[in-house]
Amino acid sequence: MIARSLTMTKIIAIANQKGGVGKTTTAINLAASLAIMEKKTLIIDADPQANASSGLGIDIDNIEKSVYECIIDNTLASEAIVESSTPNLYVLPSRIDLVGAEVELTKMENREYRLRNIIAPIKDEYDYIIIDCSPSLGLVTINAFVAANSVIIPVQCQYFALEGLGKLLNTIKIVQGSLNTTLDIEGILLTMFDTRLRLNRQVAEDVRRHLKQLVFNTIIYSNVKLAEAPSHGLSAVMYDANSTGAINYMNLAEEIIEREQK
Numbered sequence: 606m607i608a609r610s611l612t613m614t615k616i617i618a619i620a621n622q623k624g625g626v627g628k629t630t631t632a633i634n635l636a637a638s639l640a641i642m643e644k645k646t647l648i649i650d651a652d653p654q655a656n657a658s659s660g661l662g663i664d665i666d667n668i669e670k671s672v673y674e675c676i677i678d679n680t681l682a683s684e685a686i687v688e689s690s691t692p693n694l695y696v697l698p699s700r701i702d703l704v705g706a707e708v709e710l711t712k713m714e715n716r717e718y719r720l721r722n723i724i725a726p727i728k729d730e731y732d733y734i735i736i737d738c739s740p741s742l743g744l745v746t747i748n749a750f751v752a753a754n755s756v757i758i759p760v761q762c763q764y765f766a767l768e769g770l771g772k773l774l775n776t777i778k779i780v781q782g783s784l785n786t787t788l789d790i791e792g793i794l795l796t797m798f799d800t801r802l803r804l805n806r807q808v809a810e811d812v813r814r815h816l817k818q819l820v821f822n823t824i825i826y827s828n829v830k831l832a833e834a835p836s837h838g839l840s841a842v843m844y845d846a847n848s849t850g851a852i853n854y855m856n857l858a859e860e861i862i863e864r865e866q867k
Contacts, residue, residue, distance in 0.1 A: 614733070615865065617734070618752075620746060621759055622772070623769045626760060626796060626797075627796035628737065628738070628759050629660065630831055631759050631857075632737035633660050634850065640691050642855075644693065644733050645730070646694050647696070648694065648695070648696050648736075649724075649749075650671075652738060652739040652740075653699060658699055659835070660835035661690075661694070671697075671699055671700045672697050672699050673702040673703045676710070677705075677709050681726070682697055683726070685697055706744070707744050707745060716748075717744070717751050718748070718751055720748035753785070756788065758794065760794065762808045763797070764804060764808070766812060767812065791861070792819055793819050794821050794825065795820065799826070826849050828849040830844060831848075841854065
């Protein structure tokens with residue numbers, strides 16, 4: 606077994622209420638890259654679509670317990686976590702039932718803290734915990750922000766890239782003001798970048814000009830292997846370690862680790 610580092614666990618939520626920006630792709634591949642780099646990593650699938658779970662080879666039709674049971678029924682996370690085929694990478698899976706959690710949470714006390722309380726008993730077992738949020742700003746996503754140390758916001762290098770970003774940043778600010786005063790923005794991640802397209806280059810320049818140091822140095826380029834890998838139940842780094850997508854996400858993992866060491 607690989608020895609655990611002595612650093613504190615870092616919990617990162619991956620969020621953007623705008624769909625199709627590479628949110629789940631980022632969650633899967635960042636988590637797998639950290640795991641490959643010998644960081645014991647847990648990915649929490651907080652999206653009812655459960656794409657992060659199935660994309661890592663978890664048979665969501667045959668899991669006994671999921672994040673839904675943890676949030677709503679107080680099931681221990683340790684009873685729902687499963688191993689992925691990637692060494693050092695574990696999954697707290699999701700399934701469609703999680704859609705109902707939005708309504709059920711409204712009736713609960715301390716409803717914004719359910720996920721944080723679920724993570725607390727198992728947090729110290731991992732170096733990194735990555736939370737894949739749903740494409741909404743509902744109560745489950747708020748739970749992720751309350752549980753997390755920081756948020757990564759994937760932004761697609763397309764027209765209207767910044768649309769809705771203000772609302773997301775405002776939601777994060779509200780959480781910072783009352784529910785989780787230590788929450789940081791880990792960074793804005795430019796995704797689906799095609800060097801051949803002038804628009805992509807222009808959007809990347811605009812995002813960097815507006816958000817400056819919030820934007821990661823790493824850019825995620827458009828890459829067919831990133832799209833193919835989930836259908837095989839694998840991350841890009843396990844599917845084709847030499848692919849552009851795999852290298853991009855390994856670079857992102859390195860950038861995040863380097864920040865922690867400063």
